[in-house]
Amino acid sequence: MDNNIYAVIMAGGRGERFWPRSRNARPKQLQKLLGDRTMLEMTASRLQPLVPPERILVVTNRDYAGQIRSVLPEVPPENIIGEPAARDTGPCVALAAALVAARGGADAVMLTLPADHAIEQAGQLRAVLKDAAELAATRPGWLFTIGVNPTEPATGYGYIHCGGALETGTGTRFFRGLGFKEKPDVATAERFLAAGCYRWNSGMFIWQVRSLMQAFERYAPQLAGLFRDVLEMERRNALETELPERFVKEPRISIDYAVMEKAENVGVAECRFDWDDLGSWPALRNHLKPDSDGNLADGLFAGVDCRNLIVSGRPGHLVAAIGVEDLVIVETEDATLVCRADQAQRIKELLKLADSRPELREFL
Secondary structure, rough: HHHEEEEEEOOOOOHHOOOOOOOOOOOOOOOOHHHHHHHHHHHHHOOOOOOHHHHHHEEHHHHHHHHHHHOOEEEEEEEEEOOOOOOOHHHHEEEEEHHHHHHHHOOOOOEEEEOOEEEOHHHHHHHHHHHHHHHHHHHHEOOOOOOOOOOOOOOOOOEEEEEEEOOOOOOOOOEEEEEEEOOOHHHHHHHHHHHHOEEEEEEOOOOHHHHHHHHHHHHHHHHHHHHHHHHHHHHHOOOHHHHHHHHOOOOOOHHHHHOOOOOOOOOEOOOOOOOEOOOOOHHHHHHHOOOOOOOEEEEEEEEOOOOOOOOEEOOOOOOEEEEOEEEEEEEEOEEEEEEEEEHHHHHHHHHOOOOOOOOHHHHH
16 A cells, blocks of 8 residues: 555745745745755655655645755656645645546545644654555545644644544554634633643645545535546646646635535544644744753854844854843844744734835835
C-alpha cells in the first residue's frame, strides 16, 4: 500500500501574522523561521521515506509556483500546482484529489498537510500518518485526521470532540470523531480543556480518494463537480488552459466546513509528536532558546535591561533596545514592526489598514 500513498502539501496562504518577514511576494511557508530551511522544505523532508518526492504534490498560489519549484527541486515541476485564485482549502483539496486520482486511481490514499507546521519528531509523525493511511485504505467511507492534545485553553485553534476508542490494531490510538468545533471563546476553550475529550484540530487529513469523493457527493456537491472537471482536464492534458476559468467559479470554503464538520465516519488519530502551527511571532518561544533575560534574537541584537523580547533582524543591521520588555521587534530592508507580544495577533488589522492606503500597499 505504501507505493499508493500520496502527500498533498497545501501552501497557498500568506502567513500575514509573520509580517514584515512574510509578504505577498514571499509568504510564510517560504521563510526560514526556525533554521536554515524554509517551512515548506521542512514539511516535505518530514515525509520521506514514507512518501518519495515524485508522489508529493504542492498546491499553492500560482504566483508562488516558480519559487516553490526552486525551493523543492527534488519534487517534479509538474507536481507544483498553482491555483488560479485563492478559494480556501475546500477547492484546494478537490483539485489535489483529482490529480492524485489521475496518477494513482481511486484507491490512492492522500495525506493532506499544511506547509507551515513546526514538528520536530518526524519519525513519530510518519508513524501516525502510516497507521492512518492503512486504516483509510481498508475502511471504506472513513475520513481520518490527527487531533492534538490541548495544553491550554487556546482560542486560536479549532477543536474536535472525540468519543470512544476505535479498534484498529495499530500502534497509534484512534478515536471516533463526534464533531468539529470552530475556534472558541475563552470560556468555551476552558470547558473543552477541562472535559478532556477534545483535541486541537491539526488541519492534517488522511483519506482514500474514493472515500473523499463519496463525501464530496454527499456533503459538498460543488466540490464533487470540481473534482470531476479537474480529473477530465488532466486526462485531456488541458489543465493549464482550462483550470483558471473553472476554478474562479468556486466559492471560498474550507474543507472543515464543507466536509469534516458534517461527516459521520471520522477517525481521530492521537498526536504522538510535538506540534505547533506557528501562527504568529510569539510562537517562536516554543522552539528557540532564549537568553538569560528571556530574549529571543535572530540577527544582531544588543539590549540593556530588556526582557522577553522577540527580535528578528537582518544581516549587517543591529537591533538595539533599552528598558523594554514583552515586545516583538522585526526589522527588514523596507519595514520595521514593533508591537507588544500579546498584541501580535492584530498584525492582520495593521495590514488591512496598510491595504487601505495606496502609498503603503507596496509593503504588503
